[in-house]
Amino acid sequence: MHKYAIGVVGASGYSGIELCRVLAAHPGVEVRFVASDRWEGATVRARTGIAGAVGGLSYVPHARVLKAAQDCVAVFLATPAEASMELAPALLERGVKVVDLSGAFRLSDPAAYPEHYGFEHRAAGLLAGAVYGLPELVDRDAIASARLVANPGCYPTAAALALVPLLRAGLLTDESIVVDAASGVSGAGRQASETYSFCEVADDVRPYKVLRHQHTPEIAQSLSRGARKPVRLTFTPHLLPIKRGILSTASVRLAPGIGAGAPAEALRAAYRDEPLVEVLDGPEQVSIARTVGTPRAAVAVSTTDSGFDPGRVIVVSSIDNLLKGAASQAVQNLNLMLGLPERTALEPAPGVSP
């Protein structure tokens, strides 16, 4: 099989390491370089235990990315948003496709960046052409032909997979949508910070960035696209004392005249042919453990037309924030961009030979 040359920038972050791990077993790509300033000079194997050819690579500094990328078809940017905003245009100019795991190209409105990301967008011209890479919910042809894919955020992936099918099917009222979600600590990235030290996080749970998390506009954008009109949204994230995984609990309301079984049916219909989204029978079956370490999401819904809040719909979803919320979704997108089977390297492929 032909092997496409690719690179990984930000390869020492938690998402970057997972990218390397997935790509180490990917039969259709050759990782030409991995870049990290922090670990410059060390081998991937020494730092991460990853075996094989990827394990043998040494990290190059970010300053050498453009040179290293010159023979690559595509590059993953697992970098902070401002770094991605600088690197992506330079790579695209050189004909290198980009899958960006940061928020730099996810919001279509450049005016949203100063408020939510704290910087003026200096590559705003790319926003219109960037494709939001959530394969199960967007046009896969658009991803396949994209030069720049904005890989969705972790919370937005979990929330959109839970709610977009219900919104598209017109099952919900206009009541505002409440998404309470919780994430493992790796969602904050690799940090030398007291806030994320073991003693400050263990045995604790706390909300953070209440009413002002930067994923709020991204979730609102996804849900509004699904509803084909603006939605009202409250998103409250919480920090969990676990390394990985996101659980999202969304509270929405059934539109008048819609049967209580409709939300579950809508989820099943939306994901019938989507092996990477597992629809379970009830929210109690959806757990972080169900998806951590896998490229899949799990979703389920419960609806009541009686009790203390008739018409209430609870949609629960879970993903591994580093995989379906970052690295494995990025590889799904790359596979589509390269014309490879979408789940290459993501699921055991029956019939594969050693």
Place this chain on the structure above:
Amino acid sequence: MHKYAIGVVGASGYSGIELCRVLAAHPGVEVRFVASDRWEGATVRARTGIAGAVGGLSYVPHARVLKAAQDCVAVFLATPAEASMELAPALLERGVKVVDLSGAFRLSDPAAYPEHYGFEHRAAGLLAGAVYGLPELVDRDAIASARLVANPGCYPTAAALALVPLLRAGLLTDESIVVDAASGVSGAGRQASETYSFCEVADDVRPYKVLRHQHTPEIAQSLSRGARKPVRLTFTPHLLPIKRGILSTASVRLAPGIGAGAPAEALRAAYRDEPLVEVLDGPEQVSIARTVGTPRAAVAVSTTDSGFDPGRVIVVSSIDNLLKGAASQAVQNLNLMLGLPERTALEPAPGVSP
């Protein structure tokens, strides 16, 4: 100081152990007996490490409670609801006051028991006279004169402390109230069950009893009393991979014409003279670690009148489910019933001598 004779039934459960721990340092009571079928014959010290006089007691079986209680002024029932329903009437008949930590006497409507607790209430005549023992929110004189106190549930304590002041002050619309909450595993009690085994709980978070948790009617009852009209309520509990602590995140909506600062003011006013409820500056300061191991609750609120959901109010609260959500609140109630200072044994008392 005079010492009141008391007893603890269900003393080997997690709440029962915490009761013993608090009472071991209580200068105004003498624990006459501790009852547990599971640990019959063993000493409290051997099983729990609790020192002092309480540590020297041996557990008696539940069958001997009525005899053991005959000289007691009051008894704590840290037993399952059905056991409490049987024991409380027998103790009350003998003139022994009861603080019941189960749900057996919390709901004023006997008809709610079959649906939410799975049994017909066989002591329904006691429900009208049972006082709901949440001292910061109910009439303390009623607790002081009660013969039977229904000690609130853990989730209901966290939710009511967060929301009742806002409802009483008339700050909220009639929009339904969404309470997403999460609890440490001790909330499920001592269990020899695969579901609560370490390997099934660690590194995981999952919702449970979605739209059907037995604390829902209790929360609704508290909030409706606060609002002086029925509220609509959705309550979604989650299981956390920690031993103790509850975090509750409530999403409600500001009534028209009410300023964004009003909810925080209402909380501060309600708890100004309540040392066991700490009002913090923002929800991000409220964490499980802030209250675990203490008899206190922490609450804070954030309100927005712009953004993706104007009028949204997020109230976050935390308690130790075994203390303010069970044992220390029970001792608060006992202290009131015995005419002792409410926080005896619950806070370091300045001026105490060895």
Place this chain on the structure above:
Amino acid sequence: MHKYAIGVVGASGYSGIELCRVLAAHPGVEVRFVASDRWEGATVRARTGIAGAVGGLSYVPHARVLKAAQDCVAVFLATPAEASMELAPALLERGVKVVDLSGAFRLSDPAAYPEHYGFEHRAAGLLAGAVYGLPELVDRDAIASARLVANPGCYPTAAALALVPLLRAGLLTDESIVVDAASGVSGAGRQASETYSFCEVADDVRPYKVLRHQHTPEIAQSLSRGARKPVRLTFTPHLLPIKRGILSTASVRLAPGIGAGAPAEALRAAYRDEPLVEVLDGPEQVSIARTVGTPRAAVAVSTTDSGFDPGRVIVVSSIDNLLKGAASQAVQNLNLMLGLPERTALEPAPGVSP
């Protein structure tokens, strides 16, 4: 590629699930059946999330194993030792090869079973022919031609990989060997037991079965074979508040005249061509996280010829107790028995095509 028909008994235990996970991606085998009384009738996918052909299988009861196995070349027994002792002879009689993950066939001396395992060995005739399947330390040809492989225990794998190379090289004195080791809770198997409930294990560490753990004779047997004479051994296991992983710290003493660098050299020499044993530069680099989720062991040694205990050698090793300590080592053994590349399904194979 030809696919060998195999089966898995005890498929709902933690090792059994890992076996199914590894085998689901194994290109050379077809899993014909998975047996579990506990989960009879359910699908593997529903219970474990494992995708693909293995995920589609339904668990059959243990009573149907012999029938189900009749077309199989080999069967894994991930069953308690007494169950394995009954099943293995019956399978072998039918011409089915067996990889047994229990202790039933690990000790060559039948007289050791009553003391250490609590039962008389009723298939003692098989012990002489059973091959101890630790590929990096035993004769691989013997495994390849075995009909019955006794898959090593988790602690014994960790201890033997650390110490056998040093013993074989004659670097150590006869001083007794101290192995202190600690294991994640999955080592105790799936349990509905208060002892292994979350609240009893979390935030705690404790020793167990001190001076009487059933792995002691197995470790002593491995080390004595390595030393070609009986060794004295003290083994103290501890329970850790994590799900998986073993860390073993062995304290031994350098023989007179041997240089302080010799132990590290011996480890590097022993594992130079063993991709599944990683020799690291110092014990501080060996951690449980280094190997959990991988089929590899990590080992390192530190030696001092001065300080408070000259001649002291500390050898630290780690493995995933469910993989190199159980399931992945079992697949290594199966691969050898079937004539397949030893690491099939265990490491990303460069050049594999989707």
Place this chain on the structure above:
Amino acid sequence: MHKYAIGVVGASGYSGIELCRVLAAHPGVEVRFVASDRWEGATVRARTGIAGAVGGLSYVPHARVLKAAQDCVAVFLATPAEASMELAPALLERGVKVVDLSGAFRLSDPAAYPEHYGFEHRAAGLLAGAVYGLPELVDRDAIASARLVANPGCYPTAAALALVPLLRAGLLTDESIVVDAASGVSGAGRQASETYSFCEVADDVRPYKVLRHQHTPEIAQSLSRGARKPVRLTFTPHLLPIKRGILSTASVRLAPGIGAGAPAEALRAAYRDEPLVEVLDGPEQVSIARTVGTPRAAVAVSTTDSGFDPGRVIVVSSIDNLLKGAASQAVQNLNLMLGLPERTALEPAPGVSP
């Protein structure tokens, strides 16, 4: 009761916070100042939730300690060793007694400091007069009359409590002593470091500073004093994924002619009148959970005269590294120095009145 004026330096570290917590409930002292550069200006209550008079104090910077201490009888130094080495002489000169929780004054030999602590001791003249404050093992009169108490390290406390009684009784051979121990992360102090970040510590266990931990000379000094001759010692510490607690497993050997029951008897005899050291029936009962949150140590021993290593003695001990391993032991020492009952503020005192 008279209240002695005291101060706490390094009050924002984990041990410093526990000191404040214990002292907040201490009836015999008045905390005049708490010093911390990190939290200068904030109140104790805001940062830690500690209530009462101590909660109302604001942290002063370390530069103001000498001034703040001028009316104090005694000061706790919960500071790094080099800071303690500077502060202690200045305080002593002003007539203020010092309980130092660092290692600065624990080793009697000044020559040990450069190698084990990395600095030349610039107050070596104080070493001879500093009293090692392990009340259960040293002369309490010496502590009572000391001006400078060196509060023992956490690992050394756990190891000495386990082994000194056996050494004093002459029960052990001269074989070298192996102490494998493991500590919760708070033992490393408050850190903004990637090494101690949640994601690097959770789900992991690893050894550190193998054969070169700075507590090794301190343990050797304690054990050698107990044995009245130099001992050989290997100490291997491990980092645990929990916040607090130490478990120490010591392997030693019974001297010829000593009965297997002698070690247990020696422990019981040594601690018969020591309420803060609990001797349990077997090592399996000693766990970190048994002592965390308490001022007590737990110890137990198992001895075998048969099996794979006849004569082997395993002594297991546990303490809360922040309490018996730091803050509560420091208060024990202060109580002795002030002539107060030794356990004041450390155990529930029967008969205390509100």
